[in-house]
Amino acid sequence: MSTSPRPYRLLRNLNAKIASVPMILTALVIFVGGTAWTVFYSFTDSKLLPRLRFVGLDQYERLWSTGRWLTSIENLLIYGVLTLIFSLVIGFLLAVLLDQKIRFEDTFRTIFLYPFALSFIVTGLVWQWILNPEFGVQNVVRSLGFTEFVFDPLYDPDIVIYGVLIAGLWQGTGLIMCLMLAGLRGIDEDIWKAARIDGIPTWKTYIFIIIPMMRPVFVTTLVIIMSGIVKVYDLVVAQTGGGPGNASEVPAKYVYDFMFAAQNLGQGFAASTMMLLSVVIIVVPWAYLEFGGKRRG
Amino acid sequence: MADLTKGPRGAKPRKILSRRNIMLYGILFVISVYYLLPLYVMVVTSLKGMPEIRLGNIFSPPVEITFQPWVKAWAQACTGLNCDGLSRGFWNSVQITVPSVILSIAVAAVNGYALSLWKFRGAETFFAILIVGAFIPYQVMIYPIVIILREIGIYGTLWGLVLVHTIFGMPILTLLFRNYFSSVPEELFKAARVDGAGFWGIFLRIMVPMSLPIFVVALILQVTGIWNDFLFGVIYTRPDTYPMTVQLNNIVNSVQGVKEYNVNMAATLLTGLVPLIIYFISGKLFVRGIAAGAVKG
Numbered sequence: 312m313s314t315s316p317r318p319y320r321l322l323r324n325l326n327a328k329i330a331s332v333p334m335i336l337t338a339l340v341i342f343v344g345g346t347a348w349t350v351f352y353s354f355t356d357s358k359l360l361p362r363l364r365f366v367g368l369d370q371y372e373r374l375w376s377t378g379r380w381l382t383s384i385e386n387l388l389i390y391g392v393l394t395l396i397f398s399l400v401i402g403f404l405l406a407v408l409l410d411q412k413i414r415f416e417d418t419f420r421t422i423f424l425y426p427f428a429l430s431f432i433v434t435g436l437v438w439q440w441i442l443n444p445e446f447g448v449q450n451v452v453r454s455l456g457f458t459e460f461v462f463d464p465l466y467d468p469d470i471v472i473y474g475v476l477i478a479g480l481w482q483g484t485g486l487i488m489c490l491m492l493a494g495l496r497g498i499d500e501d502i503w504k505a506a507r508i509d510g511i512p513t514w515k516t517y518i519f520i521i522i523p524m525m526r527p528v529f530v531t532t533l534v535i536i537m538s539g540i541v542k543v544y545d546l547v548v549a550q551t552g553g554g555p556g557n558a559s560e561v562p563a564k565y566v567y568d569f570m571f572a573a574q575n576l577g578q579g580f581a582a583s584t585m586m587l588l589s590v591v592i593i594v595v596p597w598a599y600l601e602f603g604g605k606r607r608g
Numbered sequence: 609m610a611d612l613t614k615g616p617r618g619a620k621p622r623k624i625l626s627r628r629n630i631m632l633y634g635i636l637f638v639i640s641v642y643y644l645l646p647l648y649v650m651v652v653t654s655l656k657g658m659p660e661i662r663l664g665n666i667f668s669p670p671v672e673i674t675f676q677p678w679v680k681a682w683a684q685a686c687t688g689l690n691c692d693g694l695s696r697g698f699w700n701s702v703q704i705t706v707p708s709v710i711l712s713i714a715v716a717a718v719n720g721y722a723l724s725l726w727k728f729r730g731a732e733t734f735f736a737i738l739i740v741g742a743f744i745p746y747q748v749m750i751y752p753i754v755i756i757l758r759e760i761g762i763y764g765t766l767w768g769l770v771l772v773h774t775i776f777g778m779p780i781l782t783l784l785f786r787n788y789f790s791s792v793p794e795e796l797f798k799a800a801r802v803d804g805a806g807f808w809g810i811f812l813r814i815m816v817p818m819s820l821p822i823f824v825v826a827l828i829l830q831v832t833g834i835w836n837d838f839l840f841g842v843i844y845t846r847p848d849t850y851p852m853t854v855q856l857n858n859i860v861n862s863v864q865g866v867k868e869y870n871v872n873m874a875a876t877l878l879t880g881l882v883p884l885i886i887y888f889i890s891g892k893l894f895v896r897g898i899a900a901g902a903v904k905g
Contacts, residue, residue, distance in 0.1 A: 326807035327726035330718040331734065334782060337775050338734045342741030345752035361751075408636055421888070422640045424895070425647070428887035430836030432853045433880040436860050437646040440653065440873060441666065451665040481646065489895055538743055545838040549857050563839075566747040571843065576751065583747040594743050 346587065353580035361576055370581035380582065383560040386472045390479070390561070391540040397480055398536055399529070402487025407517065409488070410495045420492075424485035431482065435549025438478035439465060465551055468558035475550055475559055482546075483539070487532055494528030495521070530600065537593045541586060562586050654678060654874035661869050677868070681875035686865075687858040688847060694875050696848075697855030701835060701882075703766055704851050708773035709830040713823065716778055720785025721811050725797055735782070742779035750843055757844065769844045769851075773834050781826055788822045789815060821893070828890050829897040832883040852879050 356366045374380050405423055409416055426434065441447045444463035452460045464474030498521060506516040522529070544563035551559040562582060570579035649666055654677050656670040664671075683693040690696065723731055753772060757763035762771070792815070800810045816823075841851040850858070856879045860872045887894050 324726055324728045327722035327728055327731075330722040330726075330807070331728075331731060333715045333774070334719045334723075334738055334778060335734050337778050338737040338741060340756070341749055341753065341775055342737055342744060345749040346744055348752045349748045361755075405639070408632065408639075411632055413632065413636070417891075419636055419640060420895075421891070422643050425884065425887055426643065428832055428883040428894070429880045430838065430853050430883070432836075432838050432857050433876050434646075436856070436872065436876045437650055439860075440869060441646060441649055443666075443869075446661065446666055446869065448666075451667060454665060481643070485643075541745055545853075548838070549861070552861060563745070563747055567839075567843075570751055579747075580751070583745065586745040587748045590743055590745055594740075 349580050350584050350587070353577065353584045355577055355580075357576040357580070359574045359576070366577075370577045371585075374578060374581045374585070377578075379557045379560055380562075380565055382557055383562045383565045386559060387540070387543075387561055389472050390476055390543065391537070393473075393476055394479055394483070394540055395533070395536055397476075398484050398487045399532065401480065401484045402532070403491050403522075405484065405488040406491035406495055409492055420489070423488055426482045427485045429482065431543075431545035432549040434478050434482040435475075435546045435551075438474070438481070439550045442474055442477075466555060468555050471551055471555065471559040475547055478550055479543070479546055483536075487536065490528060490532050490535070491525075494525045497528075498524055530597065534593065534597050538590065541590055541593075650873050650877045650880075654681075654870055654877055656870050658868060658870060677870035677874040678878070680868070681859075681871045681878060685859045685871055685875060687850075687855055687862065690848070694852065694855060694859065694878055697850055697852035698878070700766075700845075700849050700855075701852040704769055704773070704841075704845075705831060705834045707766075708770045708777075708834050709827065711770060712774040712777035712781060712830055713826050715774055716781030716826070717785045717816075717823070718811065719778070720782045720787075721789050721815055722807075723782065723786045724789035725792075725810075726807060735786070738779045738782060746776070746839060750839075754843070763844070764846045764849070766845070766849055769840060769849075772840050772844055773830075773837070776840070777830055777833070781830070784822060784826055784829075785819075788819055792818070824890075825893055825897045828886060828894050832886055832894075832897075835882050 352361050352363075353370055354365050354367060355362060356364050356369065409419060413419070442449075442463070442465050444450065444466060449460060449462040452462065464470045464477070502520060502524070503516070506520060511520075542563060543561055544567070547553060547559055547561050547564055553560045553564055563586070566579050566583045566586065569575045569582060645667075652669050653661065653666060655673045655675070656664070657672065657674050657676070660671060681693060682695050682698075684691060685693045722728075723735055753775075754763060757768045757771070762768040796814065797810065800814055805813065835851075836853060837851065838853045838857070841854045845851065845854070856875055859875055890897075
């Protein structure tokens, strides 16, 4: 150590630095560099290949006047808000049910969580089959005598996104349940005892005591759900292919199609920059709450 | 304290067949049926012949069990011009998953080790960028990566995809390993250093052997995550190296020919089988893995 004067500072702890080279490259080249590159090129009129001919905000103007993009945003909002509400409610209720000191808890948890092990492709294809009007649920109900029964979400442009929602919830609620269950288990047993002594009904204890105490769990879960929503892609590709027409289009699919199929890179870059912006809007307040809050408390 | 309370503690044991319990287990049972239904539908559909599917309902068990759809899905189903079934995608996925898992875990483990025990100036900054980067939608970075891979000359090859998986697995895996190695008692680390062990010596002879559980968690996380990937597979490989999920989607959603629903469901089930088996074998470790990996979305 005594023989390491200033010129060798870079070489100190050299092995750790070598070990961190992949991380440094990923952080700087891919995450920072790649993101900056895409944002930068979203101001050009790149078509088949990226080229540096700047057109200002043209791509964004075109983006926001394209019906397909507006549909995808609308779908993302519907899908997002409903996924958020339903996964939190269902996830929490399932966790509460499993927290009642029941038998076979592991079995039930295994059943509720297994869809999460499956890919969105598999999820989408199974639900495409179940919701198939000719053979699936609609057909089964009709064969029971309700011949007028109509349930074909995947073929009705107005409700197709709800068909995707059903599949998405089936796949994802198990994870939320697990996170919530961990939160419930983290609550001190004495809280329950105190509430019982005070004669507070169980449901009231949950709503007014337990849920406020689980705030950090809810916040983390919220961020997890939301960052998943923005990325939704495979599920739509497998279940509906974006159809009927463009009715179940989502931003991630719009980006992919413009970059790799329509060969309109500029549009793809602009659309993906908008996706980035939406994530920034979600993550920044969370980071502020999470890390700004700690400093205060 | 404990000795004084020899008598029974906690609430009075309830009767097993109380109204509350019947309702509780009833609800849990109904929800379980809902969650299991798609898996059941996949299995029964894949075991029926097409005439039976056209006549019957999707929930009824097969009258005549046939394994023909499985054989066809595995060895004969067509994607484009290739008619050698899903087996091609399966082996591609194996060839993608094995090196990706090994490389991503090796890189992240060494990196997490350096970050927790051999901190150097600036390490935390790069790590922060890495974690924030995990929230950036992939769509923002996919095109710059295409350019980089093309420059290195591995665009469209399995190795390009392996590199991509290593990059995007890095944030969560590094976090996982960093947190784990940080919890190792510092005395152990110091004692090893006094004994003359260096960076790699401590890692290989002390850290790796004592952190096998976290390696298993990382393994589960990566195998299921990479196996289920669709987006990177479709972008960074060519049709003859497509992973299983991409090929599955192409088989089921191809517009040509008569739809063979039983073959489609057999193919879907085959693709879902690998993560399902891992899920059912690994049990609690899987839960730990997803709780850590949930951020990945």
